[in-house]
Amino acid sequence: KQEVTQIPAALSVPEGENLVLNCSFTDSAIYNLQWFRQDPGKGLTSLLLIQSSQREQTSGRLNASLDKSSGRSTLYIAASQPGDSATYLCAVRPGGGADGLTFGKGTHLIIQP
Amino acid sequence: AAGVIQSPRHLIKEKRETATLKCYPIPRHDTVYWYQQGPGQDPQFLISFYEKMQSDKGSIPDRFSAQQFSDYHSELNMSSLELGDSALYFCASSFGRGPYEQYFGPGTRLTVT
Numbered sequence: 001k002q003e004v005t006q007i008p009a010a011l012s013v014p015e016g017e018n019l020v021l022n023c024s025f026t027d028s029a030i031y032n033l034q035w036f037r038q039d040p041g042k043g044l045t046s047l048l049l050i051q052s053s054q055r056e057q058t059s060g061r062l063n064a065s066l067d068k069s070s071g072r073s074t075l076y077i078a079a080s081q082p083g084d085s086a087t088y089l090c091a092v093r094p095g096g097g098a099d100g101l102t103f104g105k106g107t108h109l110i111i112q113p
Numbered sequence: 114a115a116g117v118i119q120s121p122r123h124l125i126k127e128k129r130e131t132a133t134l135k136c137y138p139i140p141r142h143d144t145v146y147w148y149q150q151g152p153g154q155d156p157q158f159l160i161s162f163y164e165k166m167q168s169d170k171g172s173i174p175d176r177f178s179a180q181q182f183s184d185y186h187s188e189l190n191m192s193s194l195e196l197g198d199s200a201l202y203f204c205a206s207s208f209g210r211g212p213y214e215q216y217f218g219p220g221t222r223l224t225v226t
Contacts, residue, residue, distance in 0.1 A: 031212050032212050034214065034215065036217070041201075041222075042219065042220075043203065043217050043218060043219040043220050044156070044203065044205075044217040045217075046214055046215070046216060046217070049214045051212050052212075089155065089156075091156075093212075097169075098169055099144075099146060099158070099161040099163075099168055099169035099210065100146065100148075100158025100159075100161065100169055100171045101146075101148075101156075101158060101215060102158070103155035103156050103157075104155060105154075105155050106155065
């Protein structure tokens with residue numbers, strides 16, 4: 001059974017810092033990996049999607065990398081802003097025709113003004 | 114851009130009652146997914162539909178059922194509600210079952226008293 005782990009569980013940094021969120025998964029046979037942002041009590045906003053054949057994706061200040069063979073992904077946030085404060089969730093879509101995403105428990109990020 | 118629409122946004126039911134949640138996917142999206150997120154938990158995949166047929170099944174209780182209609186909207190029917198069913202229920206949609214990004218709706222918050 002696929003398990004997704006996110007480290008750290010919580011992170012608090014001053015505004016302007018660059019930071020890295022980590023995600024690891026136990027079964028490397030994945031279809032793709034998505035990073036989401038969730039504000040308290042709100043829905044999930046998709047940030048980046050990386051296909052299993054890709055190594056990284058970039059969107060604005062965000063860059064996500066994928067090392068499928070080692071079961072790891074990282075989300076890099078450049079020049080952090082208070083508005084980046086949220087919970088960041090990593091989710092993998094298994095291979096073999098399965099539809100459902102398996103989520104990690106998230107990293108709760110606070111950017112201090 | 115149009116997003117996934119879920120209704121109602123909030124629902125309060127008593128134990129043993131029934132509830133119906135509705136999901137309207139992004140236009141031209143033919144695949145719908147349902148997830149349940151309990152308090153402080155990561156989202157758990159329940160069930161998915163592609164072209165009005167069930168395509169994958171996750172941890173959906175037998176008391177729950179779902180279907181997708183000819184206009185691609187989907188309904189999640191929940192019977193004999195239990196206190197433990199209190200959660201955020203998300204619907205997501207994608208264009209096809211392939212390696213496509215899943216776009217999440219704002220969720221329906223169900224409270225069972």
